[in-house]
Amino acid sequence: MFGCCECSCLPAIRYYGVGQPQGQPLQTPYSLLSGVGGMLGASLFRIFLGGIHNYSQIHALDFSEGMLNYAHKKNVKYYASNVNIISEDVLKNQLPSNHFDVLVCSFGLKTFNNEQLHILAKEVKRILKPNGRFSFIEISQPANTLLNALYGFYIGNLIPILGKLLLGNPEQYKMLWTYTKKFKNAQKAQKIFEEKGLESNYQSYFFGCATGFTGIKSAG
Numbered sequence: 001m002f003g004c005c006e007c008s009c010l011p012a013i014r015y016y017g018v019g020q021p022q023g024q025p026l027q028t029p030y031s032l033l034s035g036v037g038g039m040l041g042a043s044l045f046r047i048f049l050g051g052i053h054n055y056s057q058i059h060a061l062d063f064s065e066g067m068l069n070y071a072h073k074k075n076v077k078y079y080a081s082n083v084n085i086i087s088e089d090v091l092k093n094q095l096p097s098n099h100f101d102v103l104v105c106s107f108g109l110k111t112f113n114n115e116q117l118h119i120l121a122k123e124v125k126r127i128l129k130p131n132g133r134f135s136f137i138e139i140s141q142p143a144n145t146l147l148n149a150l151y152g153f154y155i156g157n158l159i160p161i162l163g164k165l166l167l168g169n170p171e172q173y174k175m176l177w178t179y180t181k182k183f184k185n186a187q188k189a190q191k192i193f194e195e196k197g198l199e200s201n202y203q204s205y206f207f208g209c210a211t212g213f214t215g216i217k218s219a220g
């Protein structure tokens, strides 16, 4: 959907079981909405599902100019421009209703406040087809004090240095741990989704260093 990257898209697909919309055979026209960075994950998604390759359409959405530019380059280089890149704010989007079979999003939740999470849940419910599936994953604070301290040091100190060394720009990583501490975990977001009538299962990974939820928009 938005804020989705290669490394997290795949676990989301594998572990959340969002691969096949319930009740649909694989050779069905298939629509997946992911983040712009998630195009590789989206391709792996196709590979894992084999037969749907020629029948599926991948859409990737973001509103960041930098991220979109990166996505356009990647789309040309690796995906023969087959990914439909959408430049929109997911909270004010013009996407069609009841359209997508699967929606995946990684690392896109943590900066949203309560009101935005409510809007997001409403939009997810609107744009998914009945029986369509969704999956969210986000970096989180582990409950264990020692792990939390080590993880906080890694995310808050080492990642910005690695960002500077490898990408030449630590700025975008500097706030990561601050946002993560505020976010804590995906429980609140999941509750908001459930309040909107989107059933889901909560998941915790790597002792709580990442949390998320996966669910379905019921046909009823």
Ligand SMILES: C[S@@+](CC[C@H](N)C(=O)[O-])C[C@H]1O[C@@H](n2cnc3c(N)ncnc32)[C@H](O)[C@@H]1O
Residues within 6 Å of the ligand: 002, 003, 004, 005, 035, 037, 061, 062, 063, 064, 067, 088, 089, 090, 091, 106, 107, 108
């Ligand atoms: C933390 S980044 C994650 C990027 C990518 N997943 C990665 O790991 O490199 C979150 C992404 O969500 C996008 N995003 C945040 N709010 C958004 C919104 N309201 N609509 C669309 N995209 C949004 C940001 O532009 C950003 O690209």
